[in-house]
Amino acid sequence: MKIGVLALQGAVAEHVGMLEQAGATAVAVKKVEELDDLDGLVIPGGESTTIGKLMNKYGFMEAIRRFGAEKKPIFGTCAGAILLANRVNGQEEAHLGLMDMKVERNAFGRQKESFEVTMPVAGVAADYPMVFIRAPYIMEVGENGQVLAKYEEKIVAARDRHYLAAAFHPELTDDIRLHRYFLDMVREYRS
Numbered sequence: 001m002k003i004g005v006l007a008l009q010g011a012v013a014e015h016v017g018m019l020e021q022a023g024a025t026a027v028a029v030k031k032v033e034e035l036d037d038l039d040g041l042v043i044p045g046g047e048s049t050t051i052g053k054l055m056n057k058y059g060f061m062e063a064i065r066r067f068g069a070e071k072k073p074i075f076g077t078c079a080g081a082i083l084l085a086n087r088v089n090g091q092e093e094a095h096l097g098l099m100d101m102k103v104e105r106n107a108f109g110r111q112k113e114s115f116e117v118t119m120p121v122a123g124v125a126a127d128y129p130m131v132f133i134r135a136p137y138i139m140e141v142g143e144n145g146q147v148l149a150k151y152e153e154k155i156v157a158a159r160d161r162h163y164l165a166a167a168f169h170p171e172l173t174d175d176i177r178l179h180r181y182f183l184d185m186v187r188e189y190r191s
Contacts (some may be wrong), residue, residue, distance in 0.1 A: 001008075001023070001026075001170050001183060001186055001190075002024065002027070002038050002039055002140065003040045003041065004028075004029035004035065004038040004040070004042070005019070005026060005027070005029060005038060006029050006041065006044065006051075006055075006060070006064075006080075007028035007029055007030045008030075008046075008054040008060070008183050009047065009051050010044030010045045010051070010078075011169065011171045013089060014044075014171035014172060015044050015077075015179075016028060018176050018179045018185065019042070019179055020081065021065040022182075023180070024183055024186075024191075028098055031058075032059045032060055035064070035067050038072065038120050039186050040072055040075070040183075040186040041064065041074045041075070041078075041187070043076040043077070043079075043080030043083055043084065044074070044076045045077050045133070046089040046158075048079040048082040048095065052083060054084070055095070061096065065097075066167065068162070069093075071161075071162050071189050072189065073162040073185045073186045073189055074098065074162070074164070075163075075164040075182045076088055076164070076165045076166070077165075077168070077170060077171065078135055078136065078166070078167060080123070081166060082105055084096055084101075084134050084163055085097070085138075086099060086101065087101070087103070088102070088105065089104045089139060090105070098163055099158075099165055100141065100160050101139075101141045101158060101165065102139040102140045103136045103138055103139060104136055104137055104138075104139050105136050106134050106135075106136065107132075107136050107137040113132070114134070116129060116132070117130050118130070118134070119149055119156075120149065121148050121178065121181075122146070122148045122149065123148065124181045125152055125175070125178075128170075129169035129175050130156065130166075130170075132151075132156075132168050135167045135168055136167050137151075137156055138156065138167065140155075141158045144157045144161055145159065146158060154167075156168060164182055164185060165179075
């Protein structure tokens with residue numbers, strides 16, 4: 001199983017390391033053509049507007065939409081979740097528009113208000129460590145969506161078919177269980 005990590009900005013090496021610990025072959029994706037031989041893709045955190053501009057500049061927007069249309073799983077963390085959403089509060093247009101959910105950007109405050117908490121994530125763990133850094137939250141999910149985790153009544157992890165979103169940074173912990181859950185999704189859609 002070969003999983004790519006979009007390498008335009010963010011904690012790319014950390015995601016690669018977590019995916020490899022979870023049992024996948026992981027690669028940093030810097031060119032559109034590298035998507036062709038992948039089974040799944042992670043879009044890491046960073047700054048969603050900047051990543052969106054870089055995706056447009058290097059032709060990733062349409063290529064990732066095609067990737068998703070082929071039912072290949074995509075996992076967006078923090079800014080990656082914003083990029084996956086089909087609705088962003090206060091923005092006229094979404095970025096990729098693949099996952100049926102509405103997100104609120106920078107919902108938990110600025111960088112200095114970053115925090116860590118341990119919470120249950122449905123289907124993953126009763127005690128999953130979450131790192132929030134200028135994190136969004138998911139305001140609502142569509143009819144096919146599953147809420148996987150909430151923090152203070154705000155949705156912070158969700159799944160919609162072959163798309164997975166987390167408002168936090170699982171790659172900044174030592175816990176590979178959410179990455180393993182994503183790999184299980186990839187196996188499910190490969191068969």
